[in-house]
Amino acid sequence: MERSGRSKTGADFLQLDPAEAPPGGLADWLTDRLRTAISTGHLPVGTRLPATRTLATDLGISRGVVTESYQRLTEDGHITARGRAGTVVVGPPVSTSTTTGRSRLRIRPRPPHAPTDDSGTGDTSCPSADLFDAGLEIFDTLRAAPARIDLTPGVPDLAAFPRAAWLRGERAVLSDLESASFGYGDPAGTPALRRAVANWLARNRGIAADPDDLIIVAGVAQAIGLVAQVLAQRGVHEIAVEDPGSLGSRQHLQNWGMQTPPVPVDDRGLQVDVLRESAASVVMVTPAHHFPTGVVLDGERRRELIQWAADGGLIIEDDYDAEHRYDRPPVPALRAMLAEHVIYAGSISKLLAPSLRIGWMLAPPQYKDELIGRKRLADLGNAALPQLTLAHLMESGELERHLRVLRRRHRVRRDAMVTAIHNYLPTATIHGAAAGLHLTITFDDPTDDVELAASALARGVKTHPLSWHSQLPHAPGLVLGYAARTPTEITEAIATIAEAGSVPKNRAQRV
Incomplete structure (x- = not known):
């Protein structure tokens, strides 16, 4: 018993102890503990979280603190409310090895008619490059390629489907x-x-x-x-x-x-x-x-x-x-x-x-x-x-309610991607930030965007080279979907792309 005569609070769930929280920081503490548990796999995808009232009672804290924490994790895409099924984890474990540095561009244009890897004389530095040269089956081939973080454009937040x-x-x-x-x-x-x-x-x-x-x-x-x-x-x-x-x-x-x-x-x-x-x-x-x-x-x-x-x-x-x-x-x-x-x-x-x-x-x-x-x-x-x-x-009216939820969630993810691009790809020009489910970035230098996308895929990040979608000469770039990924994953993905290539160090533009 504490000197005050009150029992010490805490929960069996994740062994949470609110005494660990700094003064005035209960919501931040609880959010961080839950986010860490999801990232490490202690709360696998599909786990049902305690009801806000139940967890608040177990911890001896305000229900509003738990509700705020759940709301933050919902906006991050880690959890979602499913009516009578409760609140469940939908965000996959995220690698904590996010790169924080910026690298200088290594990937240069391939010379015209450059030999492919299977000729024995081509560039073999990126074993995934051939995948991006596929024909009509290109999207099926890319969809089947394994990746840690998928930034394929045109995909909404599937975890938010209103089941x-x-x-x-x-x-x-x-x-x-x-x-x-x-x-x-x-x-x-x-x-x-x-x-x-x-x-x-x-x-x-x-x-x-x-x-x-x-x-x-x-x-x-x-x-x-x-x-x-x-x-x-x-x-x-x-x-x-x-x-x-x-x-x-x-x-x-x-x-x-x-x-x-x-x-x-x-x-x-x-x-x-x-x-x-x-x-x-x-x-x-x-x-x-x-x-x-x-x-x-x-x-x-x-x-x-x-x-x-x-x-x-x-x-x-x-x-x-x-x-x-x-x-x-x-x-x-x-x-x-x-x-x-x-x-x-x-x-x-x-x-x-x-x-x-x-x-x-x-x-x-x-x-x-x-x-x-x-x-x-x-x-x-x-x-x-x-x-x-x-x-x-x-x-x-259910579809319009769902759309309102998606807009709030997608805006948070869009902002996370814009911030990450500014931090890790600072000379990239950002296109299309006002709407949609993706951003397009272009580079002023002669980057080979197919090689860059292939190099990023070899490091676990999937995206589209802009040249796929061009018949006329156009600046190289990438098409980056953000709607289906959490802000944490988005930041890691952009850092990985920067690691796969390199970008000069002026500030990113946004148009």
């Missing part, structure tokens, strides 16, 4: 679902999801759409393929694309026989004057948040592009990352301004999870029936149950 809300929605749907609904349905999608998506687009993207005009697809990738097939049938064999621009989108178009002439993108977006000078009658754009640079198509360029379409062009609008904005107001979709000349595509992949394979498209009337026909032949339509569950989340 409890999804299960509630699924139960609600199943309780009312008629037996006939388990049969083959409309290949254009369930009426419930088309209504929900129409309402979502009206609220969030300024698009007035009749639910009957929507086509539910297996993500934007399938939308691109369906459009390419329909246009090819009409004699169109060329779709202009942004440059830099998504390698994945370009591969999908080329898979259906489309040529993809590049149109350069600058800090104001697509250079419409170059598009006008080309022979292309169709262009694919990401105007709300360009991939990979993060540029938003400015007002003047929007007007120029709309006029180009009004003069007979067709725009394929990939509304990439439009919902994930942090430091700028939303911009309306092009589809909201010129419906008759825009094929619009969006998906749930960046909001919930790519594995759901649910997206949507809106097309001018002259293309609608052909697109539905192609969708029918492709797969007879998306699975109905996930469509109905997603419709429930959209209509109940």
Whole structure:
């Protein structure tokens, strides 16, 4: 017993003893103890933490202290609340060997037509380099490559998937679902999801759409393929694309026989004057948040592009990352301004999870029936149950609540990456920090970004070289996803990239 007559407090859980905390620092102490336990593996992924009230009682401290500590760890991505399942650990153990120094650039451009490693005469300093020279299977190959920290762009915080809300929605749907609904349905999608998506687009993207005009697809990738097939049938064999621009989108178009002439993108977006000078009658754009640079198509360029379409062009609008904005107001979709000349595509992949394979498209009337026909032949339509569950989340407000949570969490991670780049890659120029799930950095010196990405992967960090996404000459760089990683992991990853190469010591710029 203490002299005061009170029993000494403490908990069996991690042998926590609040007497160790400095005066006024209980929340910091508890957060550090829990974070360390997660990092060392004493709290493995999937561990359920004590309820805030229970732990507070065991420790003899205010419940507010425990709640604040859990909130900090939630924002870091180490834990998440799962309703009745409680609060569980979702952040993997993080290596504590983060490099703190800065190194000078070792990786230089490969000479033209340099021999590959398997020739016996090429550079063998980076055994992963061949992986980054893969063809159509490039993304599958990279996805399968082991890495300690994965900064692949385009992936949301999968640990934050609203499992409890999804299960509630699924139960609600199943309780009312008629037996006939388990049969083959409309290949254009369930009426419930088309209504929900129409309402979502009206609220969030300024698009007035009749639910009957929507086509539910297996993500934007399938939308691109369906459009390419329909246009090819009409004699169109060329779709202009942004440059830099998504390698994945370009591969999908080329898979259906489309040529993809590049149109350069600058800090104001697509250079419409170059598009006008080309022979292309169709262009694919990401105007709300360009991939990979993060540029938003400015007002003047929007007007120029709309006029180009009004003069007979067709725009394929990939509304990439439009919902994930942090430091700028939303911009309306092009589809909201010129419906008759825009094929619009969006998906749930960046909001919930790519594995759901649910997206949507809106097309001018002259293309609608052909697109539905192609969708029918492709797969007879998306699975109905996930469509109905997603419709429930959209209509109940759960999806918007989830988006608000994601924005707060992603902003913290974005800021951690910006800080780490300033500290470890100080001359890199940062692009696209105002929105999205990734940052792009470019270097002024002649770095070989493929070799740099390969060298980073050899050290356990996975990312995309910017040159993957460029057909025209462009500054070297990296595309760095941050949404799925904790701030601690992000800092370690950027330090590792700096170790893999080197960067001169002027301050990083941010655009």
